[in-house]
Amino acid sequence: MTPDLTAFDSAAFMAASRSGHSSFLGFEYRAHGADWAELALPYRADLIGEPERGVLASGPILALMDTASALAVQLKLGTSRPQATLDLRIDYVRPASPGKTVIGRGECYCITRAIAFVRGTAHDGDPDDPLANVAGTFMFTDL
Amino acid sequence: MDDIPYARFLGVAAVEGDPTLLTLPFADIVLGRPGFLHGGAIGGFLEVAALVALRHALGIESDARVKPINLTVDFMRGGRDKPTFGRGIVTRLGTRVANVNATAWQDDPARPIAAARMNYLIVRA
Numbered sequence: 001m002t003p004d005l006t007a008f009d010s011a012a013f014m015a016a017s018r019s020g021h022s023s024f025l026g027f028e029y030r031a032h033g034a035d036w037a038e039l040a041l042p043y044r045a046d047l048i049g050e051p052e053r054g055v056l057a058s059g060p061i062l063a064l065m066d067t068a069s070a071l072a073v074q075l076k077l078g079t080s081r082p083q084a085t086l087d088l089r090i091d092y093v094r095p096a097s098p099g100k101t102v103i104g105r106g107e108c109y110c111i112t113r114a115i116a117f118v119r120g121t122a123h124d125g126d127p128d129d130p131l132a133n134v135a136g137t138f139m140f141t142d143l
Numbered sequence: 144m145d146d147i148p149y150a151r152f153l154g155v156a157a158v159e160g161d162p163t164l165l166t167l168p169f170a171d172i173v174l175g176r177p178g179f180l181h182g183g184a185i186g187g188f189l190e191v192a193a194l195v196a197l198r199h200a201l202g203i204e205s206d207a208r209v210k211p212i213n214l215t216v217d218f219m220r221g222g223r224d225k226p227t228f229g230r231g232i233v234t235r236l237g238t239r240v241a242n243v244n245a246t247a248w249q250d251d252p253a254r255p256i257a258a259a260r261m262n263y264l265i266v267r268a
Contacts, residue, residue, distance in 0.1 A: 019171065019174065020171060020174035020175060020181060021172065021173050021174055021175055021181035021183060021184045022181070024152075024171070024172045025183075045148060046148045046149070046151070046152045047148065047149050047152060048147075048148040048149060049147055049148075049149045051146055051147070051148065056149075057147065057148075057149030057150075057187065057190070058187075058190055058211050058214065059149055059153070059183070059184075059186060059187020059188075059190050059191070060149065060183075060187065062183050062186040062187060062190070062214065062216075063181060063182075063183020063184065063186065063187060064183070065183075066181075066182045066183045066186070067183065084182075084218065084221065085182040085216075085218045086217070086218060087215065087216060087217045087218065088182070088186065088215070088216050088218075089213065089214070089215040089216075090213060090214050090215075091212070091213045092210075092211045092212060092213060092214075095210070
């Protein structure tokens with residue numbers, strides 16, 4: 001069976017994110033489904049938060065999860081609609097391994113008239129060994 | 144703060160004479176949708192503000208290490224094309240855990256664009 005690509009075009013997404021915060025952080029598209037999206041954040045020295053140990057700062061991981069989750073909402077909607085992050089909660093289960101690419105997967109599990117609910121995980125190679133878990137909500141701003 | 148590469152990446156600067164007040168200039172590097180700050184950049188800025196406040200509370204001499212446990216950010220207003228200010232406040236400094244709040248605003252501290260609550264684990268040498 002061919003995968004459901006809905007209205008999402010990964011090439012168009014990457015073209016659109018060639019400016020601004022996402023592009024400066026170096027996000028890369030990895031995969032998506034009907035209600036989820038996976039992006040990658042390659043390791044970079046200028047994004048370190050703990051210089052002694054070379055661990056990535058938590059900020060770029062938060063931005064990665066925000067972006068992947070926002071994308072998951074658009075995928076579940078099957079269309080593009082203006083939205084803003086209402087809140088985002090992130091549990092840092094363990095530090096990211098120095099040198100490794102962080103992979104963030106966001107999933108939209110429920111959409112109401114005004115709100116989209118998301119959850120996600122970040123890992124650095126093994127999905128069964130996550131480094132962060134997130135939960136959040138987005139609000140549609142065109143109401 | 145100057146020792147944190149990510150804080151330099153964002154363009155975060157300290158405000159002279161106030162050890163816990165920070166600024167974030169509006170620039171392409173923190174841009175989300177056109178004309179607005181990226182939520183991830185605001186969250187990252189709040190994390191830096193929280194960390195600066197915690198380090199200040201621990202004292203410069205301290206060799207304690209801090210590890211972020213979790214973070215909850217509420218986004219209240221869009222961040223516009225102007226400088227953003229941020230400040231962390233340590234609400235409790237324990238022997239093993241610290242609770243820190245951080246807020247970000249643009250024109251008026253009473254009208255925050257975002258607020259965060261962070262918990263840190265403190266590892267004392």
